[in-house]
Amino acid sequence: xxxxxxxxxxxxxxxxxxxxxxxxxxxxxxxxxxxxxxxxxxxxxxxxxxxxxxxxxxxxxxxxxxxxxxxxxxxxxxxxxxxxxxxxxxxxxxxxxxxxxxxxxxxxxxxxxxxxxxxxxxxxxxxxxxxxxxxxxxxxxxxxxxxxxxxxxxxxxxxxxxxxxxxxxxxxxxxxxxxxxxxxxxxxxxxxxxxxxxxxxxxxxxxxxxxxxxxxxxxxxxxxxxxxxxxxxxxxxxxxxxxxxxxxxxxxxxxxxxxxxxxxxxxxxxxxxxxxxxxxxxxxxxxxxxxxxxxxxxxxxxxxxxxxxxxxxxxxxxxxxxxxxxxxxxxxxxxxxxxxxxxxxxxxxxxxxxxxxxxxxxxxxxxxxxxxxxxxxxxxxxxxxxxxxxxxxxxxxxxx
Amino acid sequence: xxxxxxxxxxxxxxxxxxxxxxxxxxxxxxxxxxxxxxxxxxxxxxxxxxxxxxxxxxxxxxxxxxxxxxxxxxxxxxxxxxxxxxxxxxxxxxxxxxxxxxxxxxxxxxxxxxxxxxxxxxxxxxxx
Ligand SMILES: Cc1cc2nc3c(=O)[nH]c(=O)nc-3n(C[C@H](O)[C@H](O)[C@H](O)COP(=O)(O)OP(=O)(O)OC[C@H]3O[C@@H](n4cnc5c(N)ncnc54)[C@H](O)[C@@H]3O)c2cc1C
Ligand code: FES
Numbered sequence: 001x002x003x004x005x006x007x008x009x010x011x012x013x014x015x016x017x018x019x020x021x022x023x024x025x026x027x028x029x030x031x032x033x034x035x036x037x038x039x040x041x042x043x044x045x046x047x048x049x050x051x052x053x054x055x056x057x058x059x060x061x062x063x064x065x066x067x068x069x070x071x072x073x074x075x076x077x078x079x080x081x082x083x084x085x086x087x088x089x090x091x092x093x094x095x096x097x098x099x100x101x102x103x104x105x106x107x108x109x110x111x112x113x114x115x116x117x118x119x120x121x122x123x124x125x126x127x128x129x130x131x132x133x134x135x136x137x138x139x140x141x142x143x144x145x146x147x148x149x150x151x152x153x154x155x156x157x158x159x160x161x162x163x164x165x166x167x168x169x170x171x172x173x174x175x176x177x178x179x180x181x182x183x184x185x186x187x188x189x190x191x192x193x194x195x196x197x198x199x200x201x202x203x204x205x206x207x208x209x210x211x212x213x214x215x216x217x218x219x220x221x222x223x224x225x226x227x228x229x230x231x232x233x234x235x236x237x238x239x240x241x242x243x244x245x246x247x248x249x250x251x252x253x254x255x256x257x258x259x260x261x262x263x264x265x266x267x268x269x270x271x272x273x274x275x276x277x278x279x280x281x282x283x284x285x286x287x288x289x290x291x292x293x294x295x296x297x298x299x300x301x302x303x304x305x306x307x308x309x310x311x312x313x314x315x316x317x318x319x320x321x322x323x324x325x326x327x328x329x330x331x332x333x334x335x336x337x338x339x340x341x342x343x344x345x346x347x348x349x350x351x352x353x354x355x356x357x358x359x360x361x362x363x364x365x366x367x368x369x370x371x372x373x374x375x376x377x378x379x380x381x382x383x384x385x386x387x388x389x390x391x392x393x394x395x396x397x398x399x400x
Numbered sequence: 401x402x403x404x405x406x407x408x409x410x411x412x413x414x415x416x417x418x419x420x421x422x423x424x425x426x427x428x429x430x431x432x433x434x435x436x437x438x439x440x441x442x443x444x445x446x447x448x449x450x451x452x453x454x455x456x457x458x459x460x461x462x463x464x465x466x467x468x469x470x471x472x473x474x475x476x477x478x479x480x481x482x483x484x485x486x487x488x489x490x491x492x493x494x495x496x497x498x499x500x501x502x503x504x505x506x507x508x509x510x511x512x513x514x515x516x517x518x519x520x521x522x523x524x525x526x527x528x
Contacts, residue, residue: 024492054459059523064523071495072495329477336461380462380465380477388467
């Protein structure tokens with residue numbers, strides 16, 4: 001692994017969570033050379049989670065979500081509104097859409113992901129396109145419409161979809177139907193009790209669920225949208241929100257020698273090093289070895305933050321912190337849902353306490369009889385304790 | 401901070417009895433909802449009692465449910481930690497520290513003298 005000289009130029013592509021934390025980590029590790037962050041969006045780097053929650057209800061503003069601290073700004077050159085169009089190996093650097101070449105001593109790819117959409121018939125018709133939720137512009141477009149009296153269909157069964165459904169209900173939509181692709185949203189990934197608890201919480205707020213088939217396409221006419229599901233059923237709506245996942249934003253790397261996964265993610269080892277020396281990747285655009293093996297999740301906030309710190313350590317020659325147990329959270333109505341550990345590899349799930357109807361469910365995930373994960377609804381104390389205790393155990397094992 | 405000495409003066413108008421020392425468990429926080437915005441009282445493993453604002457400055461999460469270690473509490477939602485002594489925050493996502501409140505323990509009761517500084521509540525959270 002090639003360590004960047006202290007005075008070398010660190011070039012970060014993508015002004016998002018992973019980009020910010022890579023720069024922050026490099027500075028903390030004593031990097032003194034210039035750091036440039038090129039970002040396609042025309043605004044200061046911001047944190048995304050609130051876009052489907054408090055930002056969408058209007059409770060928080062753009063400046064509340066800024067990643068950089070105005071009182072302690074990073075010593076970084078931010079270049080906003082500039083699209084990076086290509087990567088060069090020799091000489092190392094990137095090409096931007098304005099035709100300029102940016103030479104670098106190390107390049108970190110942190111371009112995140114782009115919202116997936118469904119095939120549309122008659123897109124751009126008077127009913128408008130389906131909405132997505134990835135960028136602040138996306139959220140702003142949805143925030144700017146008055147939902148009162150409108151019928152909303154939300155496509156997708158992940159947290160983004162459920163959070164969008166919750167905020168639309170809170171904002172007065174006359175009906176909200178979720179096409180989750182399964183009967184109990186999240187059940188496949190997180191177990192049946194969790195899916196039941198999520199569905200119960202949404203139904204208690206008046207949200208309905210379409211059949212368990214996946215949404216496959218959307219037809220739009222001047223009168224509105226029709227969402228077609230895989231089993232032939234359909235959902236009519238005034239507003240469609242497509243929250244069907246995200247794909248790595250790496251189309252600009254097509255034609256480079258960089259190894260990509262079949263989904264387009266930048267393949268990395270578990271230090272964030274790519275197949276090209278001096279080029280690293282972190283966050284939603286990347287797939288690290290343990291993620292390819294299914295040992296760690298992709299697309300979570302915590303994953304991007306920790307990967308950025310590991311990359312910053314690798315680039316500067318510092319000792320990387322071991323990754324913690326995977327972690328995610330989601331905020332829906334008055335429920336704070338948190339999950340930690342290797343949930344995907346569980347072969348057994350036990351309800352530790354609470355129930356699927358009382359908003360206090362706490363479940364334990366086991367593999368071959370050993371607890372490997374936890375998930376709680378409004379169980380902040382228990383989940384934090386679990387995470388810290390597992391982190392300690394891990395540190396003890398590594399020290400031994 | 402435990403200030404048994406200062407407590408000689410007995411309760412002043414500024415001091416509020418918030419809980420009994422027996423309500424506290426070492427290494428855990430107790431949220432006091434009767435105070436607005438709520439505060440969190442902590443008993444450390446070393447037997448010290450501290451009080452800080454309960455609401456994280458990043459988002460609406462109760463610090464009383466956080467993890468206490470080395471006189472700091474780590475937010476239960478993300479990784480920012482706050483000093484129980486000074487209220488200072490160490491790392492993102494929170495940017496601002498929390499207020500600390502003076503604590504007096506007397507006769508098994510915990511009294512708190514609330515800070516007069518403005519609280520650093522997270523965006524979207526207002527004092528009711
Ligand atoms: C609405 C929403 C809610 C979420 N809520 C949660 C949650 O509650 N809990 C949780 O754990 N996770 C949540 N996540 C996931 C989390 O926000 C992401 O994992 C995280 O943002 C990933 O960070 P990143 O830096 O990899 O990518 P991003 O934050 O997407 O940043 C990438 C940046 O790169 C820029 N870029 C892309 N291509 C180019 C290019 N060619 N040239 C220049 N710039 C480019 C993009 O414009 C973008 O600004 C949420 C995500 C979204 C979208
Ligand atoms: S809510 Fe406390 S750090 Fe985010």
